[in-house]
Amino acid sequence: MPKPSSTKKVKTIPVPKSIRIDLTGHQYGRLTVLGFAGYRESAPMWKCQCDCGTVADYYRCNLRSGTSTQCVQCRHADLGVRSTTHGQWGSPEYRAWEKVRQSDNVCKRWQSYENFRKDVGPKPSKDHQLSRKVTTSAWKPSNVHWVHRDNVVQQKSNSHLIRFRGRTQTLTAWAREVDLSPAALRSRLESGWTVREALTTEALH
Incomplete structure (x- = not known):
């Protein structure tokens, strides 16, 4: 994509004192950080411009x-x-792979869709979704399985154990301890936050 001649002038928010590192001006791949954009589900957001001009x-x-x-x-x-190499773009398995790759805790083998498809197999039905057996471990062949959506909520509440500073508790227990809602803590973890970041970053009230 061609790089625009200059960055766009967009509205940003003053960086609050609680943000320890100002990312303004930093470059991440094709993205240039324009400024602070506020919070989403208690997680800090940054407004960026892609090389193609999209903000x-x-x-x-x-x-x-x-x-x-x-x-x-x-x-x-x-x-x-x-996708032209495998013809699977848009398939249920490909969409599952795209979602998995949004996490920063994915095994190197699954950088390849072909490897991912070979390891997880076809999606059993439209009512199944790929889930980790141990949610605090990486997305890898030995730690995933297809789960029927009716079992997902029950599985998450029973198996989402988080270990931090030598202690292991359920997500709900940790959320209560750090004064977050379980939904906010889960959102942080599913958005790629490390356990340390998720449990020690103060929520914006």
Whole structure:
């Protein structure tokens, strides 16, 4: 994608004192950080401009982990080119792979869709989704299975154990301890935050 001659002038928010590192001006792949964009589900967001000129907001953790390196349009264009090698673009398995790759805790083997498809097999039905057996461990062949959606909520509440500073508790127990809602804590973890970041970053009230 061609790089625009200059960055766009967009409205940003003054960086609050609680943000320890100002990312303004930093470059992450094709993305240039224009400024602070506020919070989403208690997670700090940064407004970025892609080399193609598209401006959008991104999670700090996804920028710093390398998960977000370009806008959605450029990403889809790249994926469209790569999909010609396997003809699976848009399939249920391919969409599952795209979602898995948004995490910063994915095994190197699954950088390849072909490897992912070989390991997880076909989606059993439209009512199934790919889930980790141990939610705090990486997305890898030995730690995933297809789960019927009716069992997902029950599985999450029973198996989402988090270990931090030598202690292991359920997500709900940790959320209560750090004064977050379980939904907010889950959102942080699913957005790519590390356990330390998720449990020690103060929520914006």
